Amino acid sequence: MTSAEQLVAEVDSGARSPTGWQRNLIPVICFSWAMYQLYIASPVPFWLSVTTGVDTFQFVGNLSISRKVHLAFSIALATLAFPLFKSSPRNKIPVYDWVLLITGVLAMLYMILMNTNIAERAGDFVHPNIKYDMTVAALGMIVLTLAVYRSLGLPLVVVAGVLAGYVFIGGGNWGGASFVKGMWHFWMQEEGVFGKPLAVSTQTIFLFVLFGAILEKAGAGGYFIKIAFALLGHFKGGPAKAAVIASALSGLYSGSSIANTVTTGTFTIPLMKRTGFSAEKAGAVEVASSTNGQLMPPVMGAAAFLIAEFTGVEYTTLLKHALLPAIISYIALVYIVHIEACKLDLKGLPKPPSTKTFQRKLIGFLTGFITVSLLFILVYFTLGQVKAAFPGLTVYTVLSINLVIYLVLLYIASKRPDLEQDDPDAPITVLPPAADTAWTGLYYLLPIIILLWSILPTPERLSAHLSAYYAVLAMIFIALTQHPLKAIFRGESEILSRLKIGFNDCVQGTIAGARNMISIGIATAAAGVIVGSISLTGAHGFVGEVVEYLSGGNLLVMLILVAIMSLILGMGLPTTANYLVVAGLMAPVIVALAAKSGLIVPLVAVHLFVFYFGILADDTPPVGLAAYAAAAISKGDPIQTGIQGFAYDIRTALLPFLFLFNTELLLMNVTVFKGIFVFVIATVAMMLFAAATQGWFLFKSRVWESVALLLIAFTLFRPGFWLDYASPPFAERPGVEALALAADMPDGATMRIRIVGPDFDDIDEQNNTSIILDLGEKADGETRLFNAGLQILEEDGKVIIDALTWDSKHKQLDQLFTMGDFDNPLVIDMVQLERDRLPKELFYIPALALLGLVCMLQLGRQRRAKLAIV
Structure with missing residues (x-):
């Protein structure tokens, strides 16, 4: 070992x-x-x-x-x-x-x-x-x-x-x-x-970890590495780019950034070193790729199900929120690798020789793309129609159709040599053909398709654990049958020995899945002690007071302190454990202090914030377990590997701050077309941020150009920041008008209010927070506020919150304020009404104009350099 x-x-x-x-x-x-x-x-x-x-x-x-x-x-x-x-x-x-x-x-x-x-x-x-x-x-x-x-x-x-x-x-x-x-x-x-x-570990996490372990043992991990190299190996810094994509694919089912580092890094790190990367940079690329794999839905290091449980957000909705930041982060990492390759003037690995014309290559590409697309369309839309006709046969119909597709794909794979694990220290004279490599293991995607199809919103959607159960069954079937069926399709006679190989893969995968669950099962039990202690004592309030004191009430400083504390708490802990620790202690602090500063943040955004920084602890010195694992393979210095990996991951550290202030990045309250627009803009912004931090855009950047790129990236990410300076977002009205304003608002409206009252921990101190009320159907003001969860009294020219309704969504007020004190009551201090303003996207225009100027200057400088050489 x-x-x-x-x-x-x-x-x-x-x-x-x-x-x-x-x-x-x-x-x-x-x-x-x-x-x-x-x-x-x-x-x-x-x-x-x-x-x-x-x-x-x-x-x-x-x-x-x-x-x-x-x-x-x-x-x-x-x-x-x-x-x-x-x-x-x-x-x-x-x-x-x-x-x-x-x-x-x-x-x-x-x-x-x-x-x-x-x-x-x-x-x-x-x-x-x-x-x-x-x-x-x-x-x-x-x-x-x-x-x-x-x-x-x-x-x-x-x-x-x-x-x-x-x-x-x-x-x-x-x-x-x-x-x-x-x-x-x-x-x-x-x-x-x-x-x-x-309970979440028992019901759901175990099955997803088991699914990933069997998928890995069956050969999917090696397949993902091979296909990544076949597709990207010939580009500049190809092995490093392939490492990023392979780790992203492994992150679809992996529950550990350290295991991801070793699984893919054993092959990718030596190849990166041979193509020109230093030991530390090769290890750092793998570390950054593997830690980011824990942010990739649907498993997210087995923490996705816990986040859904703690936030009350449906699992499928959580996947939607988490998808865009994860993809953007990976695209930016590929771009960082490209920049490193440009700096070192690296070449890609040699492509396989081909006698195909351009037209034949194009036809082959289109055929493969259309075939794969049709498979997904067949799985989703055809099964959707079958659901409507035979609702009682849904699961068995899904499995039956996938069985037919599996046999077809396996037959195609049997006509090609099986993929074998290459020696990473052996010279690569030529890359494998991408098309042949893809067809050899395309059937590995079927259990993932079954999982996602079962769990995504449909009229007959299955629960997360039942979806995972059927996906595990499908994966067990593939692990058992892939080798003997290939032997039958090839006309070979060693069917029983191939069946034995499949049985061994299945058993070993099952055992590996259970062993991987040991620390998760223990971590969730220990987290119960943490969560139980906080719920019984309100201990997070003390942590909040410390953070608020150190930050001086400044929201941005507070978030930075929470991020640092999340990094420290996450050091040395596996993915699931570090999320449970940082979420239990830090998430309530962000919610309370942000609301006190007037920023109302969705709970899921807060939990993703602390989750991101807990994950980044895996490559943060001096602990950085993933960095130590990568250094053991690269023979580099683990501390320098961790520092370099964290430098690559700065773009990931930026994302949580951005989606707290701009929840469109989490695809909240956006249409499909708006979501596509947000994705394009955010990807461009993240690549510009990466270019600025690396000091290289189209070519080597000057200092002022890097500063300009940072300004452009910030504007693309948060155009509302500049709009708020030009035009305040809210018109402030005194709290005494709350009932009249609530009565005038249309059906389904929301109202933002600021509440002031005696602090829960010290009745002599005043506390404040902001909340958003869902007013429901049109009625008088008092009724609408009651429907929103607040029992109201009007007295002495004040709108007093006397109590919360039994089903109120604002139970956190009980932990922030002392209620029922008639001498010092809890009152609605202010109503904040949204103003009609210009679209914030107008600020993209000057940002893109500045980007054009930077591009023009860099291209001109490069052109003059070439002329000087000539």
């Missing part, structure tokens, strides 16, 4: 590999875990309940039970696969780990067997069985803490430990909880360890 692969094992899947009689213990448990997860996701428990009359789903598939089984597997495998100490043996399981394993499993077994009894005595802290409950809770928390330490490291233990300690010790307005109350909250009910993060 190479040092890079060893790092992946230590971080993601566990570095212990027992020998002797213990050799198969971890693989067997992993395989059993995967089978259990597939079983509870399938219709089988329901079918058994109907046919046998025994409620098997209640005992096996019930989410309350299954999340405890899920954590039992996670703790057991973390104890077995991750050594507790650096000195712990790697080839055998020591006695103390067996003790911890048995203790953890028994704690989970108690929770499973007593599940109903515990629910019935919730809150009864004098119940006779409470001593058993507390004993189990204490043992369970100890074993979980050790599992977190061994699989995720000390940082997460410290963060969770500090917050858990605050629950018991108290401070500020939180007086602290008794041992029984605190442990009951953390362990015995589903607001702590067994809360939402673990």
Whole structure:
């Protein structure tokens, strides 16, 4: 095992590999875990309940039970696969780990067997069985803490430990909880360890990680690398560009930036070095590509489902929001690689010789493009019609049509040699033909198509976990059958041996998927402690106060501080774990302080903000685990690799700031044509920003040209900034007019208000925030504000918020203000009405004119240089 692969094992899947009689213990448990997860996701428990009359789903598939089984597997495998100490043996399981394993499993077994009894005595802290409950809770928390330490490291233990300690010790307005109350909250009910993060891991994340692992083992990873090189290898800096695209494709299903770095980097980094990149720059390109892979839908490092859960946004809607920034970031990275290649005057790899005329090449390209397009059209539109005609056969119809397409594509692939993993250190005399390479593995896309078709909005849309279940089944079928079917199509006789290869790929992929889930399962349980602590104590308010004090109330400085804190909190943690930590602590801070500054940000934009900076921690020195993995392959310096990788990723760090202020980048409230326009403008702006930071546009840039490019990029990204200076966005009206203004607004209108009142933590201090009210149907002002979630009183010339309605969307006000104080009431201080203004896009005109001037000057300078040489 190479040092890079060893790092992946230590971080993601566990570095212990027992020998002797213990050799198969971890693989067997992993395989059993995967089978259990597939079983509870399938219709089988329901079918058994109907046919046998025994409620098997209640005992096996019930989410309350299954999340405890899920954590039992996670703790057991973390104890077995991750050594507790650096000195712990790697080839055998020591006695103390067996003790911890048995203790953890028994704690989970108690929770499973007593599940109903515990629910019935919730809150009864004098119940006779409470001593058993507390004993189990204490043992369970100890074993979980050790599992977190061994699989995720000390940082997460410290963060969770500090917050858990605050629950018991108290401070500020939180007086602290008794041992029984605190442990009951953390362990015995589903607001702590067994809360939402673990539920999402149980239901959805496992299946997506399993899908990606089987896809990788079946050969899709190698296929994506090959096709990227075949398509891009002949361009300047071709291997680096191919590394970017291969990592993007791997990011579609990968749950780890470190694993992505090693998987693609083993092949791409040596080739980049041979074509002229330094060891550090070759590693940095791979690091930047792989960390960005975690931002690429549909999996997003397995965090997409958690973001959807925490923000209340549908998973498919989240994919739409996340897609544009991820694609723009990758396009800009390809451009950065091109700039580096131009600086070094690099050449591409040699293309295969061809006797085809231009016309034949064009016809071949169009034929391939049209064929692939027709496949997607057939899958989407034909199945849509079948859905309408046979709604009860939807899933089976999807699988049947894809089976036919699979056989056709596999037959075409069988007429070409199978792709083999090349030696990255061997000289490449010629690149493989792109068309032949594409056809050899096009069928790998079918399970992804099934997944996306099932999950995207349609009248008969499936849930995320059920979509993943059917995609996993399709992937298992492909892994099992691709080799024997190719042998049949080729007329070969070694069918059984090929079937054995497929079976081994499937089993190994299943085991790899479960091993990759160990740290995620443990991380989501630990996140439950963090989320539970914050929900019980409001600890994020203290963090917000610190950030607000350090920023001096300046919104931009506050966002920079939150970004830095997210980077620090994310260091050394896998993707899912770092999102859970930074989201739990930092997301509420942004929401509260931004609203206080008058910026109302959608919650999903806030969570994507902290997610982006948590991901960037993977290449940020001094920790930068992905940078260490890349350096182990490139033989370069890991710190310099991390610094260079972060320099490439500055464009990614820019995006979160931009979409907080311009939510059109997240495709919010835009039409299709507007979305295309936003994509084009944002891509151009990001490429200009990359050119400015690299000091190279069409040619080497002068300092003032780089400054001009930054100004142009900023204007294209945020034309509203200049418009706000020219014309304020809101007309301010006194809060006393709120009811009259609300009554005059049309049906479905929204109203932006600023609220001022006594601070929740200090009643003598005044706090303020801004919210947007959905007024609903036309009515009198008081009724419309009530429908928007506020109970209003008019008194002494003030519009007072007396209370929130039970279904109010503005429950955060309870955590910001002290309500019900008649001497110092909570009031609507101001109503902000949008002004009619000129389109902000008018500022594109001077920006593009300046861009034209820079282009003209650089081209003229280059032309004069050529004439001087002549």
